[in-house]
Amino acid sequence: MSVNLKNNEAGVFAVGGLNEIGKNMYGVQFQDEIIILDSGVMFPEDDLLGIDYVIPDYQYILQNRHKVKALIISHGHEDHIGGIPFLLQQINVPIYAGKLASALIRNKLHERGLLRDANITEIDENTVIRFRKTSVSFYRTTHSIPEAYGVVVKTPPGNIVFTGDYKFDFTPVGEPADLHRMARIGEEGVLALLSDSTNSEIPTFTKSEQIVGQSIKNIIQRVSGRVIFATFASNVSRLQQVIQTAKETGRKVAVFGRSMESAIKTGRELGYIQDENNDVIIDNRDINNHPAEQMIILCTGSQGEPMAALSRIAAGSHRQIHLQPEDTVIFSSSPIPGNTISVNRVINQLSEAGANVIHGKFNNIHTSGHGGQQEQLLMLRLMKPKYFIPVHGEYRMLSIHAGLAQRTGIAKENCYVMENGQMLALTADSARLAGRFPANDVYVDGSGIGDIGSIVLRDRKSLSEDGLVIVTATIDYQNKQLVSGPDIMSRGFIYMRESGDLIHDLQNNLRSIINRGLNENGNNVTERMIRDLIFEQIHPLIYEKTERSPMILPVLLDINKGVRKRTAKVEQED
Amino acid sequence: MSVNLKNNEAGVFAVGGLNEIGKNMYGVQFQDEIIILDSGVMFPEDDLLGIDYVIPDYQYILQNRHKVKALIISHGHEDHIGGIPFLLQQINVPIYAGKLASALIRNKLHERGLLRDANITEIDENTVIRFRKTSVSFYRTTHSIPEAYGVVVKTPPGNIVFTGDYKFDFTPVGEPADLHRMARIGEEGVLALLSDSTNSEIPTFTKSEQIVGQSIKNIIQRVSGRVIFATFASNVSRLQQVIQTAKETGRKVAVFGRSMESAIKTGRELGYIQDENNDVIIDNRDINNHPAEQMIILCTGSQGEPMAALSRIAAGSHRQIHLQPEDTVIFSSSPIPGNTISVNRVINQLSEAGANVIHGKFNNIHTSGHGGQQEQLLMLRLMKPKYFIPVHGEYRMLSIHAGLAQRTGIAKENCYVMENGQMLALTADSARLAGRFPANDVYVDGSGIGDIGSIVLRDRKSLSEDGLVIVTATIDYQNKQLVSGPDIMSRGFIYMRESGDLIHDLQNNLRSIINRGLNENGNNVTERMIRDLIFEQIHPLIYEKTERSPMILPVLLDINKGVRKRTAKVEQED
Known part of the structure; x- marks a missing residue:
């Protein structure tokens, strides 16, 4: 290259x-x-x-x-x-x-x-x-x-x-x-x-922003209760249209969501958002000092982002805003591919709480x-x-x-x-x-750039689909015997509590696999060999019983390593 | 209830x-x-x-x-x-x-x-x-x-x-x-x-199936090369419209994909799909016996399903069908929410291979x-x-x-x-x-019904986002000492090979955590205590260094259990 x-x-x-x-x-x-x-x-x-x-x-x-x-x-x-x-x-x-x-x-x-x-x-x-x-x-x-x-x-x-x-x-x-x-x-x-x-x-030809503004105004004019308006914070022109509509319809605007608050602040500083008399945008702690029919809540979350203001309002977990049956929620946005399901979920929650929800391509509320x-x-x-x-x-x-x-x-x-x-x-x-x-x-x-690649992602995918099974055992390779275990832990695989028989079966099988491995491999038996045997033989067994392929991680401890160290330590103490 | x-x-x-x-x-x-x-x-x-x-x-x-x-x-x-x-x-x-x-x-x-x-x-x-x-x-x-x-x-x-x-x-x-x-x-x-x-x-009012049939016919009439037609196998009327269009435009139809083959078979048996003279639907092994401009490939995969015929054709991994630059691919479907990204991926692959792709709401090819x-x-x-x-x-x-x-x-x-x-x-x-x-x-x-619940799913989600870190150590609880380890394995977390410093740091920290745990808890120190200490203290450490929260699984072996069993076994042998 x-x-x-x-x-x-x-x-x-x-x-x-x-x-x-x-x-x-x-x-x-x-x-x-x-x-x-x-x-x-x-x-x-x-x-x-x-x-x-x-x-x-x-x-x-x-x-x-x-x-x-x-x-x-x-x-x-x-x-x-x-x-x-x-x-x-x-x-x-x-x-x-x-x-x-x-x-x-x-x-x-x-x-x-x-x-x-x-x-x-x-x-x-x-x-x-x-x-x-x-x-x-x-x-x-x-x-x-x-x-x-x-x-x-x-x-x-x-x-x-x-x-x-x-x-x-x-x-x-x-x-x-x-x-x-x-x-x-x-x-x-x-x-x-x-x-x-x-x-x-x-x-x-893509619709003009003014057509969207007109539709928004038409909707807000005919709505009697509170309006909750969600859009992209970066669409500063849309925000200005909301402020303008509020002014024309005698409403106040309170702003929620970090990126929305910051967009309004920057937009005002640069003159893109105008509230000349400082009487339209109100402090968001004052929302209850105005009648609902005079309020517009401008907020983030139009893409169904789980932590955004609108999602929390919909889930009933927003600290300040509690849905009222007279509320009208406007999604002035269209879902980016991949977000459709989250957006639909939020719309359902809002409808269920009794709010009137306006979204989608039939309303001219987004371009x-x-x-x-x-x-x-x-x-x-x-x-x-x-x-x-x-x-x-x-x-x-x-x-x-x-x-x-x-x-x-x-x-x-x-x-x-x-x-x-x-x-x-x-x-x-x-x-x-x-x-x-x-x-x-x-x-x-997180803070890592480029330290994740296809292997890490492949592992995450595999873990996400079938979880993992950890097999632990302590082995005495010198005397060729299983000292303790095999024990089985799992995460994301199956409810262990309800799968007693499966676990018991697996343990029995593992025990024979390990014992056979120790006895059939002469004096050269290594941890590696036993690990490979477990991988090879336990995977089809689990699949047969569950039709799942969890990641299998054998953790095998060599008793002699421990014992050797221990003896050394004890001798020292003497 | x-x-x-x-x-x-x-x-x-x-x-x-x-x-x-x-x-x-x-x-x-x-x-x-x-x-x-x-x-x-x-x-x-x-x-x-x-x-x-x-x-x-x-x-x-x-x-x-x-x-x-x-x-x-x-x-x-x-x-x-x-x-x-x-x-x-x-x-x-x-x-x-x-x-x-x-x-x-x-x-x-x-x-x-x-x-x-x-x-x-x-x-x-x-x-x-x-x-x-x-x-x-x-x-x-x-x-x-x-x-x-x-x-x-x-x-x-x-x-x-x-x-x-x-x-x-x-x-x-x-x-x-x-x-x-x-x-x-x-x-x-x-x-x-x-x-x-x-x-x-x-x-x-939802469009009539006949309008779709007319659009399909218009498109197929003006296309000179091969047509690859993907739709839902269950839409037997759509399949019949394709067969009918083939007849009217002098083309043959070959059918690919298990569910599509089975739908055509059932549809013909029940009379919903008509090929009176048995001269339109051909054996799919015969596709190369007909000129491309006389072929329609009817196949599964209109939702971008990764294993379906169309996805394999697009990826160049279909055993029989290799894309040609004169091919026209028709998606007679609309993506179900959640499938948009996979469908787009297949469309991109097809376009990249030179095929002409017709999809979407502007063509009247689906209702x-x-x-x-x-x-x-x-x-x-x-x-x-x-x-x-x-x-x-x-x-x-x-x-x-x-x-x-x-x-x-x-x-x-x-x-x-x-x-x-x-x-x-x-x-x-x-x-x-x-x-x-x-x-x-x-x-x-898989074969399990109802054995997966919110805990298993929560674990899968956590594993899918940040992977896991397994800490293994052998501990002598009686003599309060760390016998071997701590060792660290990870899956889906980070490239271990490139993270030597991080691993080394974690091992040092774990060693002090375990030693402190053993020495500060009198004679009652249990595996549980050490596990809890590891959870509590290693998690913020990993987050601080990586801004990730992998699942942490301590696997702690008690050397005495092993030794005790071992001694018993040895005595028996004597």
Whole structure:
């Protein structure tokens, strides 16, 4: 695995973000200058048992650390900024980000004690960052968080545009996308476009945030009791729409959940959330000082996260908020694949407690932050790139997006559906794959980074399905006899108390296995031999009786080791 | 928990099926006659680690076994017939089912060696089963499997109607629902209606199976290469539509996957699948004797099940079918919540291998078997029940369905959103809750039924997240000394090889913990004490260093036990 970029070539690569949704981290390289675009985490799927985050392998970046000029952040979502603490532990690279993203990054670094050494520069759509050979500028786009930027990296062979995450919301909350700027960038000439593929399977145009705002207002107007409103804390525009609706309908808003409280605080500081007279958002200790029909509870938990405010409210375990039959709960979100079951569970609990629950796609209470096919086509038409690299998506999304590009007239051989770790080398009129670097997933579990791999995960999976059986015995290998045991312990396997016969059977079998092992192997019998015999023979026995395959762990003690030490000790004492 | 039904009351209850999708099992009781309606299984959600099936607790049925007259089956889906083998192991009840459901039940019982003693009677829409005090008749409905029946149980206080699973498909494949019969049942008078709530959150009318057939035909007509078609094996009408399309487009059909092969066989035997000239369905060993553009591969795996034919094709591990770039794969299905991620994984693999994949809601290639709100309202209008019991759904679905019933004029106090194990007692003009019986989930894992409970599951969960650490040591409690160890083994916790320092640290700490324990506890030191000390002190130590909480299992051997036995043995030999 190696990369060979020529001196006249600009390299484009992904450290993460291809063939997955998450851990976005792309890069542009020209000679001795590397510009990193975003540094995200991915949240693990269910089969990564116990893993907290997945981050990219930073090897290539670290090996080229002297070349890295900047980490450019397109917007403040976790899949674009969540990897920064892990990256900064290994390389201190200057960070450029919008003011909201900067605030979020600062919080994140502060929590991990990494803020002091970080070098963060705030940018906006007028910033140009110049390096010796390359430069970086920005354009305004629309997404489900304010200050989403597209990034233009100017290199000698040509301009490379990274869209970041975008939709074309012509009636957004906040500023619209800068279509004219995008048109000018396109006219100036785009050598390569890296464009967001998330919704490339969806033929329609993504709904505007304003339509969502209108639906939310319609619902809140017709509801008589308290409103409990759950959404993504990062969707600051949505939060502002809730505050605005509250103002218009004479309600107060109390905020619950750590990330929601922090989003409201940051949003207010930066002016994205407005409560001019300080009379809409109230202290959350004061919720009982206002009539229920004048309250909106704004909270986390729209994905059914078990520890979030809404889940605790639903389970009846929230310290302050107790469900009332007149409550209306609004899920202003759609469940991420993998969260559907947890979300449904929370909805059921809420309904059962008598609350009216509004969720799902029939109510116009949520919209995606990513454009569908029509918006992807609009971006392709505006940018008119020579080369196209679909990014931010699983394989099928990248592949459909490449097909769309071809429909706008980009030649098939100029569309590169790439993998993480592949280097695409571009000149003004050529492109070639120029090698690979390692870019596997790295698992973060607790404070350990990369100390979990497939064997540990395979063991966790096996343990999770059938549990384990521990066989203990003390053996006198010299005199070839079983001194004590075999005893059996189990965890996650079966109720031992109700399985007396099975245990008894197993013990009898183990006893004969061990005795046979000791007697049939001459004088060379070792612990290893006995262990192997137990593995081989007890596994089918357990399967036959239970149709389960627990992990089997023999713990065999050699009496002579103990006795020898003991004798030595006793002699000393004498 | 007890039930008290009076002699003039008809009881209506669910053993399973309320507050869940799955393990449907309802019942009607009058005096000493109990009619059971369906006997399904539920497939476990992800948090039931390692569990194969969930079945209801049959306690109430078993305690009243002398009263049970019949098990009536509405249709042949797993959530309505899958529990039969487990039930028949405990009570031999006569089964009444349509001919397709009967065939499926026979297969199921045959596989488990239970067929010989089973008593299965085939019914159709004209069958009336008379018992001394109650009788059972049927009406034809439409669903995603042929021969779906609604059931009318006539009892002295009035008729109780169980809809089974239904939609109103006015242009079905096969026979339409018998609207006139339903109208007559309604006119005759329905005391209570138990109606399918699955799609009560969906405001629309469910698409007809014919529309799906048309879309499938349109797609297959415009595709030039081979078609790989995945759907639910039980959807025999869908299978027939594929065969029909093959005939019309000049293609052959080869069938892969055990359940699909068996469904095609049964469907042909019963006349639901027609290949009159025996020239469409070919032996699956002959797929290479036909040009790719004339082939349809009909297979299992539409839910991303890892061992199914399609998943193996996608992974490149299918013995016979190797993907070709001209292949088109059609998912004629929608992912069940919880399966989305596996389905996406298979779609990505297929796309990556170059196949064209058609899936999702934008293509009209799948429709639900359950009616939406409009159909539920039509059923309520036709049946005009006095009492309404929404069944077959999670709480929020039942609750919305009850709301719909009220919109058709049924009094709120006549709508009963019940729980499994609750008994509703009805006379011609009254209803009351008449107690409860135990109706918890019973877990089936391998051959064990009910031997897994919350402790075993909690252990599996803990093991799956952080693995385990086993501490072994041999201790001489008499002389208060550590004879050998402590040694540390782990599984699913961390790569031991790369964690030498951590292990060394832990060993040192354990050594002091054990020595302190032995010396500070006078002469009464027990194994228990040392175990407790290890638990208490090693756990925070591991957490501090790794932020993980593995399960800790101390295995402590008492050297004296071994030595004592050994001495005894030696003396005997002398």
